Amino acid sequence: MNPRILVAGTKSGVGKTTITIGLMGALKQKGIDVQPFKVGPDYIDPGFHTQITGNRSRNLDSYLLKDKVIKESFLNASSNSDISIIEGVMGLYDGKHGGGEPGAGSSAEIAKILDIPIILVIDAGKMAQSAAAMLHGYSTYDKEIEVAGVILNNVSSERHYQMIKDAVKQDIEFLGYLPWNSDLELPERHLGLVPTYESKNLDSYMEKLSNYISKHIDLEKVIGIANDTKKIEIKNWSVFRQTQKTKVKIAVAFDQAFNFYYYDNLDILSELGGEIIEFSPIKDKKLPEADALYIGGGFPETFLPELEENQSMKKTIKNFYNSGKPIYAECGGLAYLSKEIIDFDNEPYKMVGIVPGKVKMTDKLQAMGYVKAETTNNNILMNKNEFTKGHEFHYSKITGLNKKESSYKLFGGKGKNGRHEGYVNKNLLASYVHLHFGTNPSLPKKLLKKAEKTK
Known part of the structure; x- marks a missing residue:
């Protein structure tokens, strides 16, 4: 019912x-x-x-x-x-x-x-x-x-x-x-x-x-x-309850600093055979054993001293990146993987450093709203010149990135159309844009295949 x-x-x-x-x-x-x-x-x-x-x-x-x-x-x-x-x-x-x-x-x-x-x-x-x-x-x-x-x-x-x-x-x-x-x-x-x-x-x-x-x-x-409602029924499931299984382990950052996820994304990855292993970039000393890394959004700016001080975690993420295994980061995850985050008081804190830019917190809303995203490079989710839809909402801005290594050209939201955003380098995709894997079910499948190849 x-x-x-x-x-x-x-x-x-x-x-x-x-x-x-x-x-x-x-x-x-x-x-x-x-x-x-x-x-x-x-x-x-x-x-x-x-x-x-x-x-x-x-x-x-x-x-x-x-x-x-x-x-x-x-x-x-x-x-x-x-x-x-x-x-x-x-x-x-x-x-x-x-x-x-x-x-x-x-x-x-x-x-x-x-x-x-x-x-x-x-x-x-x-x-x-x-x-x-x-x-x-x-x-x-x-x-x-x-x-x-x-x-x-x-x-x-x-x-x-x-x-x-x-x-x-x-x-x-x-x-x-x-x-x-x-x-x-x-x-x-x-x-x-x-x-x-x-x-x-x-x-x-x-x-x-x-x-x-x-x-x-x-x-x-x-x-x-x-x-007093009618039963909802689905005969042929298209995104959830899949029979295809790819046996890989996915480390997902989840703690006070990183907890903004479409939980359907984790469900979809699990349905496709991914084993979700949650960890804390604040408290844990190293990454769990995994084949892919997913760092979502949140409020890393609220926990900058703790994130900076956890040197061993930052080192294991760098090693993970250098191993060639896929890393996907959204919004707060992008900021955490950058060289540093400068807080609202203009105080810099060193972060992981595999995204070459620097993130500055601002009092002004930098981007908000739905966007259409065109990939500007091949990445771990899509090939170049493919389109998807997402959402962005952030008060920070990143500088020091080369648009030739951007993730997307964005259309819509707050900001001019066709603006370059994010960072792609080999096995790393980092962006301010939050994606829902239900929008395009090929995205999680490609991520899992990449993880399986680099096991």
Whole structure:
């Protein structure tokens, strides 16, 4: 039956993430196994999902992935759980494209693909009947989606809540309301929310939030909406659940500094026969025995002294590179493999040094958004002049690279079209661009074949 709901907001900042996390925690307190998801390319929100549910959150992105692959991703992660909760992105209808149709990557589009009932979060502060008009608009704008329930945030009193509820003329479940509570606001900084590992007293906060949601929201109604869904079935899987197996070991950097991954990428590599071995560039003294190395994004700039001081780890990564085995790095991984990272206070820290450039942290957003990437050189994932799609979001910039050794020419996002980005040298591919292997399943297959040849 695949019980599922999508929690969407009327816009960013209405409390969607806080309520989503609280719902996940409150249901888990009831002994319900929750599988979390996030619409779009965000990595920080899924960290909170994972923390509170104990299950790794997956990204559902209709710009990067075909409809069938989204269904595969959803079923692959959720098949053994009791309920799936998908957190939306921005406002319900906001995506990459404007116009009369929901944009690619929007919450509404994901709701259509997976036939998910929507629970809409409305910030009702300083509103009365206008909140009812807003609910009417969001629920009737697109007849192909179902707004099945509503949660009102920042409600001043029971009377305020009832006033809005009485003004609504549609058959939509009111699931409860949340009074304003400053203690439950999540802190933010330059990439959005402060990540889980930097949030103080997180377990206590999660428990308080879950209890708060249980007190104010009708969880049985939420479960009822989730259960009133059709089963999703796939006859012929195209990306997940593959029969092809390539027996190789893949070392994946995973700790406080590096934890921004599309977890589907790790699932896909595992499905193809790759054995994922996690390690910490901060704490471990050397790489695990492996045939390929994958360093994702994160916040290396927050742990520069620790990364610089771990000389033995940096040495083993250099040796791994010199052995000819494939190394794939994204964003924070690119920065870690560079000569040095200069922090926000202009203090330099020496990094691995196999990418010849230097990375400087800035207060200004350097790149953000979806991009189309054309390979400028043969690399461990693609041949020259091939195209793929990805996403970039970073406040740092790298200097000292030769565009003849770039990874891609990028089109879209923030920055001029056709800009050279990243670094390729033999068995190394490093770039600011995050790729989802479900976009092009040939990418992980080529990586594993390369790893097998260099075993």
